[in-house]
Amino acid sequence: MFKAILFAALAPVVLGATFVVQLGLNNGLTFTPNTLVADIGDVITFIEFVLLPSRLLNSALPRSSVSRNHTSTTTNFDGAVCPPPDGGVGPNGWDSGFLSDLDGSLPSFNYTVVDTLPHFASCKQAAGAHCVAGMVFALNPTAEQTFEQFQTNAETNPIVTK
Ligand SMILES: *[C@@H]1O[C@H](CO)[C@@H](O)[C@H](O)[C@H]1NC(C)=O
Numbered sequence: 800m801f802k803a804i805l806f807a808a809l810a811p812v813v814l815g816a817t818f819v820v821q822l823g824l825n826n827g828l829t830f831t832p833n834t835l836v837a838d839i840g841d842v843i844t845f846i847e848f849v850l851l852p853s854r855l856l857n858s859a860l861p862r863s864s865v866s867r868n869h870t871s872t873t874t875n876f877d878g879a880v881c882p883p884p885d886g887g888v889g890p891n892g893w894d895s896g897f898l899s900d901l902d903g904s905l906p907s908f909n910y911t912v913v914d915t916l917p918h919f920a921s922c923k924q925a926a927g928a929h930c931v932a933g934m935v936f937a938l939n940p941t942a943e944q945t946f947e948q949f950q951t952n953a954e955t956n957p958i959v960t961k
């Protein structure tokens with residue numbers, strides 16, 4: 800009885816969920832998944848995808864410094880979408896900085912969700928070219944601000960030409 804009460808007192812009241820979002824899976828200009836619904840306290844781990852060493856050696860996939868080097872950075876839903884600005888668009892935005900797997904270090908960035916508002920992110924690489932190519936991610940999108948519309952806004956962004 801005493802042990803049970805002690806354990807309950809020490810246990811966190813709310814344990815957030817953890818989500819993993821892969822950047823550049825199979826060398827695509829993608830976030831996988833590209834949409835998440837998450838609650839306050841949940842953690843999103845953005846991680847640069849790394850092929851297993853055995854597959855890497857045999858892989859014919861290109862290994863340029865940009866195709867395996869991405870960011871997760873919040874930006875505007877519309878208007879100036881690409882490239883996302885350094886530091887990300889806030890409030891409560893984020894910017895992972897460049898996560899390169901060229902050295903096989905499995906770089907990651909953890910974002911703890913602090914509100915349930917929609918947040919839209921893309922990749923800063925190549926002066927916004929990855930963003931315009933549709934490499935985008937939506938956290939808690941809404942009926943008014945959908946993932947699909949955000950991706951269209953990025954792909955038709957007037958600032959960066961493809
Ligand atoms: C990742 O990309 C950025 C921006 O293009 C560049 O400055 C940086 O050197 C790259 N990192 C690696 C390890 O290639």
Ligand SMILES: *[C@@H]1O[C@H](CO)[C@@H](O)[C@H](O)[C@H]1NC(C)=O
Pocket residue numbers: 844907908909
């Ligand atoms: C992010 O969280 C994961 C899982 O807890 C951890 O393995 C990883 O090292 C963290 N990344 C950073 C940059 O702290």
Ligand SMILES: [Cu+2]
Pocket residue numbers: 828868869870922923924929934
């Ligand atoms: Cu990118």
